[in-house]
Amino acid sequence: MRMVDLIEKKRDGIRLTEEEIRWIVEKYVDQEIPDYQMAAFLMAVYFRGMAEEEMVAFTAAMAESGETVDLSSIPGIKVDKHSSGGVGDTVTLVLVPLMGAAGYVMAKLSGRALGHTGGTIDKFEAIPGVRTELSREEILAQARKIGVVIAEHTHDIAPADKLLYELRDVTGTVPSLPLIVGSILSKKIAGGADLIVLDVKCGDGAFMRTFPEARELAETLVRVGNRLGKRFSALVTAMDQPLGRMAGNALEVQQAIEVLRGEGPEDLRDVTLALGAELLLLAGEEQNEGNAKEKLARLLDSGAAWEKFVELVAAQGGDVACVEEPERLPRAEEVVEVPAPRSGYVLKLSARKIGQAAGLLGAGRERKGQAVDPAAGVELLAKVGDEVVEGEPLARLHVGRKERTAEALALVASAFEIGPKPPPKGELILARIKE
Numbered sequence: 001m002r003m004v005d006l007i008e009k010k011r012d013g014i015r016l017t018e019e020e021i022r023w024i025v026e027k028y029v030d031q032e033i034p035d036y037q038m039a040a041f042l043m044a045v046y047f048r049g050m051a052e053e054e055m056v057a058f059t060a061a062m063a064e065s066g067e068t069v070d071l072s073s074i075p076g077i078k079v080d081k082h083s084s085g086g087v088g089d090t091v092t093l094v095l096v097p098l099m100g101a102a103g104y105v106m107a108k109l110s111g112r113a114l115g116h117t118g119g120t121i122d123k124f125e126a127i128p129g130v131r132t133e134l135s136r137e138e139i140l141a142q143a144r145k146i147g148v149v150i151a152e153h154t155h156d157i158a159p160a161d162k163l164l165y166e167l168r169d170v171t172g173t174v175p176s177l178p179l180i181v182g183s184i185l186s187k188k189i190a191g192g193a194d195l196i197v198l199d200v201k202c203g204d205g206a207f208m209r210t211f212p213e214a215r216e217l218a219e220t221l222v223r224v225g226n227r228l229g230k231r232f233s234a235l236v237t238a239m240d241q242p243l244g245r246m247a248g249n250a251l252e253v254q255q256a257i258e259v260l261r262g263e264g265p266e267d268l269r270d271v272t273l274a275l276g277a278e279l280l281l282l283a284g285e286e287q288n289e290g291n292a293k294e295k296l297a298r299l300l301d302s303g304a305a306w307e308k309f310v311e312l313v314a315a316q317g318g319d320v321a322c323v324e325e326p327e328r329l330p331r332a333e334e335v336v337e338v339p340a341p342r343s344g345y346v347l348k349l350s351a352r353k354i355g356q357a358a359g360l361l362g363a364g365r366e367r368k369g370q371a372v373d374p375a376a377g378v379e380l381l382a383k384v385g386d387e388v389v390e391g392e393p394l395a396r397l398h399v400g401r402k403e404r405t406a407e408a409l410a411l412v413a414s415a416f417e418i419g420p421k422p423p424p425k426g427e428l429i430l431a432r433i434k435e
């Protein structure tokens with residue numbers, strides 16, 4: 001087989017066989033196909049797309065390109081979740097202990113902050129002492145002992161994704177449906193769970209900005225994922241404004257703790273319960289979405305999920321005193337308020353801008369490998385629909401990188417659109433996609 005022939009085939013819109021797709025992925029991971037040919041292939045896929053059969057072969061080849069996590073020796077139903085990335089999306093820190101409290105095994109492999117979106121690993125590590133770089137043996141032992149784990153995605157799991165993602169990032173080929181499908185699903189399939197719920201974010205702060213795009217991605221993910229022997233379901237959820245009221249690592253931990261204690265922002269609680277309910281339905285434990293949500297809500301309100309979170313933090317070396325008394329979590333030395341320029345109602349609040357501002361303040365990275373500041377971020381005092389008064393604070397900046405304060409302040413101020421009348425209430429869960 002010659003790569004140039006396969007590039008030409010895709011360029012001309014001719015479907016590739018399973019064997020050809022597997023060959024491309026394998027040879028690229030083995031460094032036998034150079035980046036310039038792979039880049040040309042990715043661009044051909046970007047313009048020509050892939051048929052469903054091709055996506056199935058591509059995803060399977062990526063999932064099999066490295067090690068897989070084998071959870072089969074652990075008793076119980078193994079569940080997993082993936083979010084396509086958002087701002088203030090602290091769902092994983094709540095959902096993992098919640099599913100653990102419900103009796104499921106959830107060994108979640110997560111990533112770090114990417115662009116304007118936060119990363120679960122950076123958030124979890126904001127708790128002093130928490131260790132997320134776990135070996136496969138440690139992941140399995142902890143899952144067996146307490147049912148829950150949050151560990152960093154190691155690069156030996158679906159290595160094709162890491163290589164391809166880096167190349168896509170610099171060749172303008174990230175927003176391609178088949179490439180996103182392969183990237184997301186290969187990691188989930190290699191992660192070892194039986195039942196997986198996907199949270200496809202939609203809106204200004206998400207990868208998929210429009211509802212038709214997000215729904216098509218969610219439907220394709222579920223169809224292709226189910227053909228690969230796992231059971232998937234997906235929600236499309238709104239990401240026009242940030243979820244909750246915090247964007248930043250320790251700030252989001254603080255917010256997750258509130259939800260785990262039966263309090264906290266309603267939208268974060270609702271998305272978490274909706275995703276958890278999908279898992280109970282997939283598992284056949286409940287037939288009805290409302291009952292599934294109620295069951296999980298009781299675990300939040302009773303403190304059972306909170307106790308599982310404390311167990312999780314302790315198992316990974318975290319300082320339990322810092323989660324029991326969240327005021328002991330890392331705090332910024334400098335907090336700057338962003339005043340409302342006029343009185344009225346918040347009509348829009350750009351999640352993308354808030355995410356970018358949190359990143360500038362130190363919650364994210366501007367260069368690969370840069371350390372994040374666990375205390376930095378943006379705290380929102382007003383969200384869409386809230387009434388605000390001129391001169392009163394709309395948000396607080398928790399400053400890590402002082403030299404970026406002015407830029408972050410301007411971004412946060414421009415993220416708010418204020419008008420004279422309250423806007424119509426938007427939906428949070430935009431669609432449920434089932435098998």
Ligand code: URA
Nearest residue numbers: 084179180183184207
């Ligand atoms: N998230 C991923 O993991 N991969 C993509 O390609 C896009 C979002």
